[in-house]
Amino acid sequence: MQLPYPALFYGHDAGAYTLPAELLHARETFRKVEAMPYPKPPRNAEETIHDFAAATVEALHHGTELPDPAMIEDARTAERAYQDAFDAMRICFDRAASRVRAAADHLDIIVNHLAPALDETWQTFQDAYVILRGYGETEHRRLLNAPAKVRKAADTVDRAVERYRLVRAGRDALPLRCSDDPQNKYASIRNFHTLHPTRLLTARTAWHDLDTRRYLAWMADHGGEIWMPTPDQQAQAVRDEAHSTHARLPRSRVAT
Incomplete structure (x- = not known):
């Protein structure tokens, strides 16, 4: 028999986050x-x-x-x-x-272990990415002759990307899902609807098919709010979207 939640323990053993x-x-x-x-x-x-x-x-x-x-x-x-x-x-x-x-205790693991690790990782990525963006290049192959501070920032970005993958994999190992968000839109992005306002299920997001590094870079460039919610927080994000959409409708449509 396999150990339950192997990906959760793998991320912990790699030093990406703590566990109870x-x-x-x-x-x-x-x-x-x-x-x-x-x-x-x-x-x-x-x-x-x-x-x-x-x-x-x-x-x-x-x-x-x-x-x-x-x-x-x-x-x-x-x-x-x-x-x-x-x-x-x-x-x-x-x-x-x-x-x-x-x-x-899945909620405890999210709230007290995975979410704080994700918040720290996302902040670390953004801080380092700002340096790369200020330099004008973000790709490794173009940073060979960059100042030491910039190359260090690039390494920090890489470590943050790897840690982000591990934290996300740890969360995915937990059998907690939000029934109010069947498409899982708000599972990793708090302001999903702001970044992708269409309600068409078939419409691809601007970050579709990006690798993790470019995905995080896109989010940093466009104000993406990376988070790791509990199912209740995720459900609240869905309700907030519905309320916001309803508030923007013309009064005649709201009345009907």
Whole structure:
């Protein structure tokens, strides 16, 4: 059985964010179960029966002592013991995984661990990106001869991009979704409707298909409000959009 939320733990282990101590302790318990040796499969009882039959014929042929049929029951006992041990190991994994899931308070992880890491990462990116923008170039291949401050900013941008990926992957590992936002428009951008005001579901955003670095750069250039909301905060963003849209309608349309 696989450890629950592997991407969540991967980002933590990479240093992108913290996680609750109770959750990490539950993960360690799971790892200890993983480290336990599996029982070694015994010889198949059917094979032992064939061995017994062959040995019996040989003994009769040569006039020697007949084999003890207890070997068959011993083989079956060993098989049952192995199956019991195997079933017990499976239950151990189930219980250890359940302990991890029970320790994962999803809202706490978002509010107190992932969201603060995202906010810090986004601020770090913006601060460094301002330096690149002020220099007039943002692409690495054009920064080889740039001043040390600019090259350092480019490295900072790269680290922020990688951390952003890890934090987002950690959030995606959590089974929390906002039913009020089925398109997940506000899952990562607070002011989505301001940046993409059309209500056509088929209309592509201006940042469609951009890699993470260029996506964050576009957001920095256009006032994107990167965030990591709880489902309730995401639902509120949907309601805020609906209220804002309604307020902008002509009075005649509002009345109807």
